[in-house]
Amino acid sequence: MxxxxxxxxxxxxxxxxxxxxxxxxxxxxxxxxxxxxxxxxxxxxxxxxxxxxxxxxxxxxxxxxxxxxxxxxxxxxxxxxxxxxxxxxxxxxxxxxxxxxxxxxxxxxxxxxxxIGKGQVSEEDSREKRKIIIERIRQFQKKIADPRYSAYAKRVYELILEQKAKKNVQGDQEAEEHYISAISLLMMKDKVRVEADEEEMRSETGAVNFKQDLDVIKVSLKEDFLDTLTACIVGAGALADTEIYPLHTSTILSGGTLGLDASTSAEAASFWSVALLDTSFRGIIEFKLHQNNLKNWLKTFSVRHFVDFQWLRKGFGGLATINAALHTLPKLFQGWSALESSTSSLIVKLGLLVPSTINTFSLNQAIFEEHYNEGFRDLVTLGKKENFGPRRQMAQLKKWSDKAMLFIGSRFDDETIGKLYSGVHQGM
Amino acid sequence: MLLKSLFSLLILVNFFCFYGAPAIAMEAEGQEEEELLKRPKRSKGKAEEESLQNPAGNEIAQEIRQKLRKRFRNIKNLKIEECDPQIIKSLLLGYPRLQKGEPNLVFLILPNSLGVTPEERPKAHGRKEKNAQQLIQEELHRLLEDGRGMVNEETGLLSFPVQEIHKPDEGWDSIPRFIFRLDESFFKEEPETCKNITPKVIAGAFGCVAPLPICGIILYSIGNVFGFPSGGWLSDTLSVWITVNVAPVSVRQLWKRVGTIIDKENFFLLKRI
Structure with a gap:
């Protein structure tokens, strides 16, 4: 087979x-x-x-x-x-x-x-299942963020540790059939599902349950808006950088330090080509980065999204913003200097400088945001997991669930997603 | 289509410990399975013998078939009666209770009509197609000829030590096992980061130097925009701030990069979440 x-x-x-x-x-x-x-x-x-x-x-x-x-x-x-x-x-x-x-x-x-969709599993099926599972994990994160569910979070954490401690259930039927999937504990599931009594009914009930699961995927206006905004930032930033990059290059090279003459058409064309290639490639790969960054930025100013050490995490978000602003200044300043000599109008200059600055700011913010988040997360979840208090338990649950979202979103293949989906919804 | 003619292939897989340990099973399912195992042992009566010989409509056959369906419910569109013999074989051999090397017995309940004795071996050579019955018979005969299996011709029970079976580890397509493996991989503790001291030294050295030029360009840009002089308390404070924030980022990044090259640890895939 x-x-x-x-x-x-x-x-x-x-x-x-x-x-x-x-x-x-x-x-x-x-x-x-x-x-x-x-x-x-x-x-x-x-x-x-x-x-x-x-x-x-x-x-x-x-x-x-x-x-x-x-x-x-x-x-x-x-x-x-x-x-x-x-x-x-x-x-x-x-x-x-x-x-x-x-x-x-x-x-x-x-x-x-x-x-996605390159195996025997249909593309649509795999995408929907990924969305469903990720949405379930988001629901879980929201649920454990609610102080009323702290006992639930604690129990989930303990259960995961229990399952982790099981070295090998293979061959042990009882242990195997009582095995609870630890990864499924990071998801919220429907309490009511249609069960198949007969083998012949399985495909029908599966379809009914899948349809029911699809309801968890909500169309979010915020997401659509963020997508559009990201596209604008990336597009405008790429255009602006294409314009500014050759100016920097020619300023450096025409200074005589490297002995090149930037005024020749061949070299000017090469500056432009390099700039165009670079910014096109960057435009493609930076989209996701800026999208995530915008979401993180919104989280910093929201009171709903963090599950543990809320104010500390928000503080780090603020620090990342300050540092990103500081690190954007040199590029802003040099960009302005480069454009100053240009004969273009002020509006055109600003039209180039602002998107380029936003782009740079976003990239810098991502650097610091990741540094703080990662460092803090590793620090908080250091040590013996059995001895964690409620807050550190939540931090660990968030770490696991974030990792699960990453792998489910773009790493696991279609078969893995299909089996995970089936397993989770069969009550494992 | 030929497989439809093989209506009554009845297979039950289970294990018994020679040393008296009871079969492990889930409460409800386990009890049912024990019942199933007991029945053939008691089937010395004429009626039950007949029912084994003619399994159509027979209660045990139905029960076993249901059991198999339930057991292998995760396999899409599996129909026991029409199942490809290779699939049945892999189901059998991949049954989770089987543990290679353990002194257990596997019992295959076969209807007598299959004719598992060597005398009744079908002559498959020369035929264009083999049906499921023939394939399974061949496989069973091969086991018998190798002296690894024992057959009870009266009941149609074939038994052979499980350690003789090559268990196709890769062929078992079970969701529970899959989920277990997924958990095992997913929750595995991340590897110890860089035991080697070299990446730390390189990263530390770089981390101390990197903030200096960055401080310079930021201070100059700020001084130029806001017009405050360098060397004052404000620029000193800003320098400290930038150094404190930039140095760890540089150290961390370089440490991971050099560590990835030297120790071949994959830090980046794990960390960026």
Missing amino acids: KLFNKKYRVPVEGVIGGVIKSEDEIHNPERSTPHIFKKSKAHKAAQIALIPSSALNALLYSMITILTYQDFDKDELNDFLLSYILAGFVGLHYGENYYNFGSESLWDLFSHYSY
Whole structure:
């Protein structure tokens, strides 16, 4: 029984556990193990293309640094290569962060447009099931955020630890049949479901239950608005950067430091080509980043979304915003300097500078937001999980459920999603 | 279509411990299964023998079929009567109770009509198609010829030690087991981060230097926009602020990157949530 397209599958264990299994195990289509998508050749190519894109992004920041130092102290720094060394550090910092975000965005893009629906499971079916499960996890997060359900959260946490402690139920029928799926504990489920008495009825009841499940997917105006806003930010930012990037490049190169003449049409064209390529690629991969960032930004100013250490997390959100604003200033300043010499009207200049600044701000905010969130989460969930108090239990539950959403959204293959969905709704 | 003629293939898989341990089963299901296991043992009476020989409409056959349906309910569109023998075989061999190497017996209840004795072996060679009955017979005969199985011709019971069975670990398509594996992978503790000291040293060194140029360019930009002088308390405070915030980010990122290269740990996939 060759059930699945093995091309797109990699065992989850191999990735989550940090151990890549042998090729035979990976490509055996008969395995009854969860799998994540395997990177396609196009994905790998895009990942390689991300390296020069990150390098160009790093170069942009390096150029900004050089320009800033040249303006700052022409006599001392310009004669030495210190400004270039410092610029290299700045470039490495931003380039590295950019590569990480780009890599994540590529996963989202490829799973969304290329991987889902490539096996025997229909694309629509897989997408709907993913949405349903993710919505159930969101409901769970909301539920445990409610102080009235603290006992419920505690019980779920204890149950997950219990299930985790079970080393191997395979072969032990009683343990196996009483096994509760720990991952399903991170989801809310319908209390009433139609059960099939006969084998023949299973497909019908399955359809009824699936229809019922679809009701959990709500059409959100906020999501639509965020999508549109993100598209505007990314699009306008890409256009603006395409315009500003060659200005920076020509300023640096025409300064004579590298001995190039930016006034020639060939070199100007090459600046434009590089800028266009870079910003187009960035436009594609930055969409998800900006979308997530907008959501995080809204969460910072909302009182509803965090489940644990609410004010501390919001404080970190605020810190990320302040730092992002500070780090956007150099690019804003140099962008303005570059545009100042342009003959365009003030409105055109602002029209270029504002989207570019918003884009940069969003990227910087994502860097700090992730740093604070990740650092805080790791810190809070450090130590023996059995000894956690209610708040740390909630933090751990949030960590698990966030991870589940990530994997369900863009990592698990269609078969895994189908089986998870079936298992969860069969009461496991 | 030929498979439809094989109406009464009755298979029950279970295990008994030689050392007196009772069969483990779920409360309700387990009791039912024990009943099922007991019945063939008691079936020395003529009526029951006949019912085994002619399983159509027979109560045990129905019960076993239902049991199999229930047991393998997760397999879509599985019809026991029409099932492909290879599927039945994999169902049998993949039954969760079977543990390779344990001193258990597996009982296959077969209707006598199948003719499991070597004398009645069908001559399948030369035929264009084999039906399910023939395939299963061949498989059973192979086991018998190898001396690994014992058949009770009276009851149609075939038994052989489970350690002789090659259990197709990959073929068992069970949702519970799948979910268990998923949990096992998902909740596995994340690997210890970078035991190697080199990434920490590199990251630490870089982390101390990276904030300096960033401080410079931010301070200059702010000073230029808001017009406050460098070297004052405000610029010093700002420098400290930027250093405190940027250094850990740089250290962390570089630590993970160098750690990924040196220790081959996949930090990024796990961490970005």
